[in-house]
Amino acid sequence: MSTVAALPRDEDDLVRTLNEWFRHAARDLPWRRAGFGAWGILVSEVMLQQTPVVRVIPRLAEWLERWPTPADLAATPQSEAIRAWAGLGYPRRALRLHACAVAIAERHDGIVPRDVDELLALPGIGDYTARAVAAFAYGDRHPVVDTNVRRVLARCIDGQGEPAPPNARRDLAAMDAVLPHGREEARVFNAAAMELGAVVCTARSPRCDVCPVADMCAWRAAGHPAYLGAKRAVQKKYEGSDRQVRGTLLRELGAVHRPLSAEELEPLWPDAAQRDRALAGLLADGLAVTTDEGYTLPQ
DNA sequence: AAGACGGGGGT
DNA sequence: ACCCCAGTCTT
Known part of the structure; x- marks a missing residue:
């Protein structure tokens, strides 16, 4: 035996300390409870x-009570998702979550996918949410x-x-470098x-003063230098x-439960140019549609 | 890389 | 007033 036992690396110490702190100090959030379910996790992450x-x-509680599965939301008009x-x-996000439910119902047999690339292909699911679902709903590293x-x-x-401006590739690599290899330890x-x-x-x-890893914090060790x-x-x-x-416009469209004419929209915002711009934006996003009767939420 | 996209609460 | 919030998508 020619080598001395390796001292714990800083990363190991960080992981051990932070995980131990989390096990007793974590907030009791709904989506952290056992058996919360992948669909509930996904909805929570989008929210x-x-x-x-x-x-x-x-x-979140309202949504999951009303739409307990992706198929339930998929079978609902978009207007109801927007109102809710x-x-x-x-x-x-409401529109994308609805589209996400449709995609899961149609392409994934109603089961929230576990694969990150499949999650990334869903509407409104980006780098953060895809991995959050895979990690927290399925326990993958x-x-x-x-x-x-x-x-x-x-x-x-x-x-x-402060962190540098977000950069997915770099940020993911940085976290991956300190993430423990075991699935459960990584999830925690x-x-x-x-x-x-x-x-x-x-x-x-x-x-x-209450940070569990203060004594291994590089920023604290450096004397809390200002961000340059x-x-x-x-x-x-x-x-x-x-x-x-x-x-303002969207709230009214959802409240009246009937199409509104351009004239009825006028009093909601006096500046016509800005009102038209906003309405055009809502139409372009699919948050509103034009019918013979006027403007309304999409079915 | 930068900008659009809600709305409320903390400081 | 200004900052921040378990980001995503488009240009």
Whole structure:
């Protein structure tokens, strides 16, 4: 025996510590409960695309009670999915989730696919969601990288206060490099890294005082240096934006349960040019359709 | 690579 | 006011 026993690598230490922390500190979220089901996981992940956890929880329960399987949603008019999405934001997701249900019902015998490439081929399922479903619903080992994970890796591993702009190939490789090889450990670590970013290693004011991996954090070790990279573009104001107009029109189209004429749309937004632009956008997205009676939600 | 796409809550 | 949120798709 010529070699000394290898000391635990930093990654192993990180995994062990974070997973142990997760096992007792994790929030009790619905989609983490045993037997939640792949369809429920998929719906939750789509809802969680840019909508905060606390707002998703009650709406997810409504959806799954109403549409317990992909076939149930697939058999429903698109208009009902759009109405049931109200308030969650980015309503195109409702349309894509409906299309996703149709695709699963027709092409996958009503079973949520397990293969990442098959998941990626579904409407509204991108790099994050495909791997989240494969990892959390089926327990397979895939790097799951969301905004929380990117921030945790940037700080803990790279010593940067903020992640670089998203790059799927690079981000997935970075997570894969620290992901343990065992399926169960990998599944837990994906969730644990996300959880750390969501409740401890937060974007605005990280709670390093309660962080379980503070003593192995490269950013902390470096003295919390300020982020030197390019700032993210400031997002446009929502008040008065085209987005607000779209939301206003769509909400009304869903509320009245009948087609609305162009004249009936006028009082909803005084600026005609902006109103027309928003309406055209809704039509282009398939969130609204034109009939002989006027504008309405798609069937 | 950059921009569009909701809407609410925290700071 | 500004930032952020378990992103995806299009150009």
